[in-house]
Amino acid sequence: MTAFKVAIVGGSIAGLTLANLLDRLGIDFIVLEAYDKIAPQVGASIGWHPNGLRILDQIGCYEDMRASAAPAETMTARTSDGRVLYSHQLSKWVKERHGYEVLFMERRVALEILFKHLPSKDKVITSRRVIRAEQLVDKVRLYTKDGSQYEADVVIGADGIHSTLRREIWKMAADADPSFVSEVESKAMKTEYGCIFGLSSPTGNLKATEVHLTHKKDVTIACMVGPKNIPYWFLFFKLPQTHGGVDLPRYSREDEIALASQEAETCINSSVKFKQLYDNVSFSTTTALPHHVFSKWHFGRIILIGDSAHKFNPISGQGGNSAIESAAALVDNLAMALRQNNAIIPGKYGTFDDLDKVVSARKFENHDQLMKNFDHIPVLGSSMSYLIAVYFPGTESWDIGFWLMTFYLSISELVVFATWTVESCRARNRAALSRGSIVFGSISNITAIAFGCCFYYLQDNLSASSDNKWWASSMLVPPEKAAAVLPATLLGMLLPTLLMFNIWLPSDLRQYLTIAWMFSPWYLYLLHKYFTRYYSAPSAFKTVSAARTESIAQLRQLYIVLGLITGITHVLTVSYCVLSSDETISLGRIFLLRYFEGMSIYEGDHMMFLWDMYITVASLAVWSILSTWSMSRAGVIHVNMFLVFFVISVGSILIGPAAITSMCCLWRETQNTSNNLKEKEA
Known part of the structure; x- marks a missing residue:
């Protein structure tokens, strides 16, 4: 399947926000920008409000925006002669009510920050002015002024009020469906005001964080004083008559000077007049201000x-905020549509391409945490880097839902590795694949536990299908080996897991602990060998029954302890999800095999681990059921298999699949088989 691709026309506030959102969802894109560089000086300032800052915060841009901007702390309105109409605090009350303040900054700097935080900067191509669009059967082809051509599944126009793509939509609609866009649509936009907007060097006693509004008939002057006391100002004026259509009035430099001179004596504050601002101007331009929402903003695979x-008068300060709200709403719906149609959305670190980016950059996106470099380690260095890129985000507290799910899976694995170790010690498995627990464990930790579980438990059920596999001598685990499993599991598996997930330890250290955790199957294997020797008693003759009785006592302890650990983990995790006030923390969002809105910012990784967990859980359940059925068929026990299925199903919900598997193992080990022996004890 070809990856779904979006083409964004315009590296504007809306376009770069859209690119950041798509990149973080793993949706392929390209940005075609008409100018020869990102963030050209073509606008004076931009104001940020809570509705926009909330989105910028989600893509990691808020802190930089805040550092480069000035909050609008006080707003004062005056008449043209300087008389105060009202004055009040602004950002304080807005932040108290909405969580973010009101900020003003240079538009060029805002664009630079959006570009800085874009992970895939190579997908932004400058000097590509789109001049024509063509709708194909299932694509859109774009033609640029330099002769280049680009194709995408969807094209999104973020190319401003003079939009080329809007013109192309109207042209296509006129040819394909004249009723789609009425003849008056191009004339529907009304323009009643114009504006000189600019920025000046520090002027008079105008200080950062101040907002000054001057009102008079048909004119409003707004001056927001930004960082370093730089005034960003707007002179709004009413046009002699309302203008209709998208061909807006143009203003020359002479027009601007004439308009500015009319307001030379208008007061900005008690001591600064507009002529002082204009004398100190660093950049200014004059433009008409249409105020309109187009009734048709999409056609085929092109969206605006x-x-x-929607072009709003900037006096409200909502133009840029509304643009990024549109971008967020569009991306949310696009991602949902792709999921519903089973399109491939790789997610944060869920594909090799995304892993390559993280490993190459040595940095986790949206975080300052750097990746440790293991390239100097022979043979395993490159693999270690990729393993860190996959596993480390799940052990951090960046997304608590992802952390909960990966921790839950890792604790559940204790039962898996412990049962593998036990089965490798049974007399019946001396020549079986079940003997190779270390091989299965190593493969599982390097790839996925689901692979090892599927194959291991399948072959174990097949090898134990004959009746003699359930004889007491066949089932025997030497007592010293049975005793060694619990301490080896706790030290070799549980301890590395707890250290890896300990968010109070430094992140740099936990990257090393994550690598150390990868070798836990070997710790388990070697510690089991050590404790087996430790528990070995002087050679003494024991009957099968005596040895099995001693072994069962050790295994009972093993399965009870593991059942308690995994069961408590299950209950606490479920309880936290149910009781949490965080709407992103719920059983559905974390543990169900489907995409939920806001499920995890590491969606690809999250889903990958979910599949791993569910396949592992299914393997454990099938193994427990088939093992019980094999024992019943061999005449060792007599049970109702429907009851067994019911108990395992309900138990998985109440105490967790790992805990119920541990209890099944305990029950199976402790069944009285003395009446069913088909052998003679020595």
Whole structure:
């Protein structure tokens, strides 16, 4: 399947926000920008409000925006002669009510920050002015001024009020469906005001964080003082008559000077007049200000957002905020549609391409945490880097839902590895594949536990299908080996897991602990060998029954302890999800095999681990059921298999699949087989 691709026309506030959102969802994209660089000086300032900052915060841009901006702490309105109409605090109350303040900053700097935080900067191509679009059967082809051509599944126009793509939509609609866009649509946009907007060097006693509004008939002057006391100002003026259509009035430099001179004596504050601002101007331009929402903003596979779809008078300060809200709403719905149609969305670190980016950059996206470099380690160095990229985000507290799920899976694995170790010691498995627990364990930790579980438990059930496999001598685990499993599991598996997931330890250290955890099957194997020797008693003759009685006592302790550990983990995890006030923390979002809105910012990784967990759980359940059925068929026990299935199903819900498997193992080991022996004891 070809990866779904989005083409964004315009590296504007809306376009770069859209690119950041798509990149974080793992949706392929390209940005075609008409200018020869990102963040050209073509606008004066931009104001951020809580509705926009909330989205910027989600893509990691808020802190940089905040550091480069000035909050609008006080707003004062005056008449043209300087008389105060009202003055009040702004950002304080807005932040108290909405969580974010009101900020003002240079538009160029805002674009630079959006580009800085874009992971896939190579997908932004400058000097590519789109001049034509063509709808194909299942694609859109874009033609640029330099002769290049680009194709994408969806094209999104973020190319402003003079949108080329909007013009192309109207042209296509006129040819394909004249009723789709009425003849008056291009004339529906009304323009009643114009504006000189600019920025000046520090002027008079205008100080950062101040907002000044001056009102007079048909004119409003707004001056927001930003960082370093730089005034960002707007002179709004009413047009002699309302203008209709998208061909807006143009203003020359002479027009601007004439308009500015009319307001030269208008007061900005008690001591600064507009002529002082204009004398100190660093950049200014004059433009008409349409105020309109187009009734048709999409056609076929082309969609418009931002000013190309809805252009608002900047006096409200909501133009940029509305543009990024449109981008977020569009991406949310696009991602949902792709999921519902089973399109491939790789997610944060869920594909090799994304892993390559993380490993190459040596940095986890949206976080300052750097990846440790293991390339100097012979043979395993490169593999270690990829393992860190996959596993480490799940052990961090960046996304508590992802952390809970990966921790839950890792604790559940204790039962898996312990049962493998036990089965490798049974007399019946001397020549079986079950003997190679270390091989299965190593493969599972390097790839996925699901692979090892499927194959291991399948072959174990097949090898134990004959009746003689259930004889007491065949089932025997030497007492010293049985005793060694519990301490080996606790030290070799549980301890590395707890250290790896300990979010209070430094992140750098836990990257090394994550690598150390990868070798836990070997710790388990070697510690089991050590404790077997430790528990070995002087050679003494024991009957099969005596040895089995002693072994069962040790295994009973093993399965009770593991059942308690995994059961408590299950109950606490479920309880936390049910009781948590965080709407992103729920059983559905964390543990169900489907995409939930806001499930995890590491969606690809999250889903990968979910499949791993569910396949592992299914393997454990099937193994427990088939083992019980084999014992019943061999005449060792007599049970109702429907009851067994019911108990395992309900138990998995109440105490967790790992805990119920541990209890099944305990029950199976402790069944009285003395009446069913088909052998003679020595």
